[in-house]
Amino acid sequence: MARCAGIAPPRLRKRRVLAKSGALSQDGYKPNHLIFKQFLNxxxxxxIFNNGQTACAIQVDHSVDLSAALNQIGLHGSRPVLVVVGGASKMSDQSMARLRLLFVNVLAPIAETLGACVVDGGTDTGVMQMMGQARAEIAGTFPLVGIAPVGKIALPDAPPSYSGETSLEPNHTHFVxxxxxxxxxxxxxLARIATTLADGKPSVTVMANGGAITxxxxxxxxxxxxPLVVLGGSGRLADEITMAVRYPEQEARESVTELLQTNHLQQNHLTCYDLSQPFSELTKIIMQGLTRQSRYIVKST
Known part of the structure; x- marks a missing residue:
C-alpha cells in the first residue's frame, strides 16, 4: 500500500471544504483538474479506489523540482525502471490473451524480482490496465507509477465531468x-520521470500495439x-515497426524510418520480439537491459 505525506480528508468533509471554496459547482462537481489544483497544489x-486500493498522487508543473516531488510521494532512491507504452486496440482475441499472459508471466514478475519501478500512462485502459491487473494478480509489491494529463483524468471518487475524461487504473500505487x-x-x-526515478540505474521501454501517441x-x-523493446504481433504501430526492421528494403512511413535511425550512441536501441516466441526470450531481453547481466532468476506465477 502506498504511503502519502498528505492524507485526503473524508469525502464529505472534502465536499464541504470545496463548497466553501467555490471549487464545486451546483451539482457538486467541477472539472477534475480544478479539484486537483485545489487539493494537490x-x-x-x-x-481511494472502489476496490479498496489506495495510491499517492501529486500534481506537478514545469517549475517543480521533479525529484523532490517524487520524493514527496515516497518515490526516492534509484532503481531499475521499466516503462510500458502502447495500446490494445484492434487486436485479435488470441493476441489479446497472449499479451495479457505476457504481462502476468513476464513484465510483472521481472519488476517484482528486481524491485523495479514500472512507469506507464496510468489510465484504466489498454496496456496500463493490463499492467495494473498483472501486478494485482501476482500480489506484486513493486511501485507502479501512472503519468497522465491532469485535464484528461477522472477522480476515483467522482463521476467524469465530461465525456473526454478517463478513469485511473485502480491497482497503480502512484500517480503523477x-x-x-x-x-x-x-x-x-513520462520519459523524464522514468529517467529521474532510475537516477543512473538501467531502464527499458516495452511497447505493444499503439498509435500516434505511442x-x-x-x-x-x-x-x-x-532501449526500446517492440512486441511484434500485438498490432498497429508495433507491427509496423517490426515489419520495417525485418524488411528494411521496403518503404516505411517516414516517422517510423526516423525512429529506427541510430547514431554512434544508439547502436542497439531497438529490439523486436514476436508474441509467438517463448516468453523466456522476452524475459532474457528485458532482464539483460535492466541488469546489464543475466544472473537473476525471475519468479513465475
Missing part, C-alpha cells in the same frame, strides 16, 4: 498528474537514451 494526495488537457502531453513527462512516447524514450 504540488502536495501529495491519497486516492502533469499539465495538459490533451493525450500526448504526458509523453515527454509513437511520441517512443521518440521521447529514444531521446532519453532508453
Amino acid at each position: 504540488n502536495q501529495p494526495l491519497k486516492l 498528474l502533469i499539465p495538459g488537457s490533451t493525450w500526448g502531453d504526458e509523453s515527454p513527462w 509513437l511520441l512516447d517512443l521518440f521521447e524514450n529514444k531521446k532519453a537514451g532508453r
Whole structure:
C-alpha cells in the first residue's frame, strides 16, 4: 500500500471544504483538474479506489523540482525502471490473451524480482490496465507509477465531468498528474520521470500495439537514451515497426524510418520480439537491459 505525506480528508468533509471554496459547482462537481489544483497544489494526495486500493498522487508543473516531488510521494532512491507504452486496440482475441499472459508471466514478475519501478500512462485502459491487473494478480509489491494529463483524468471518487475524461487504473500505487488537457502531453513527462526515478540505474521501454501517441512516447524514450523493446504481433504501430526492421528494403512511413535511425550512441536501441516466441526470450531481453547481466532468476506465477 502506498504511503502519502498528505492524507485526503473524508469525502464529505472534502465536499464541504470545496463548497466553501467555490471549487464545486451546483451539482457538486467541477472539472477534475480544478479539484486537483485545489487539493494537490504540488502536495501529495491519497486516492481511494472502489476496490479498496489506495495510491499517492501529486500534481506537478514545469517549475517543480521533479525529484523532490517524487520524493514527496515516497518515490526516492534509484532503481531499475521499466516503462510500458502502447495500446490494445484492434487486436485479435488470441493476441489479446497472449499479451495479457505476457504481462502476468513476464513484465510483472521481472519488476517484482528486481524491485523495479514500472512507469506507464496510468489510465484504466489498454496496456496500463493490463499492467495494473498483472501486478494485482501476482500480489506484486513493486511501485507502479501512472503519468497522465491532469485535464484528461477522472477522480476515483467522482463521476467524469465530461465525456473526454478517463478513469485511473485502480491497482497503480502512484500517480503523477502533469499539465495538459490533451493525450500526448504526458509523453515527454513520462520519459523524464522514468529517467529521474532510475537516477543512473538501467531502464527499458516495452511497447505493444499503439498509435500516434505511442509513437511520441517512443521518440521521447529514444531521446532519453532508453532501449526500446517492440512486441511484434500485438498490432498497429508495433507491427509496423517490426515489419520495417525485418524488411528494411521496403518503404516505411517516414516517422517510423526516423525512429529506427541510430547514431554512434544508439547502436542497439531497438529490439523486436514476436508474441509467438517463448516468453523466456522476452524475459532474457528485458532482464539483460535492466541488469546489464543475466544472473537473476525471475519468479513465475
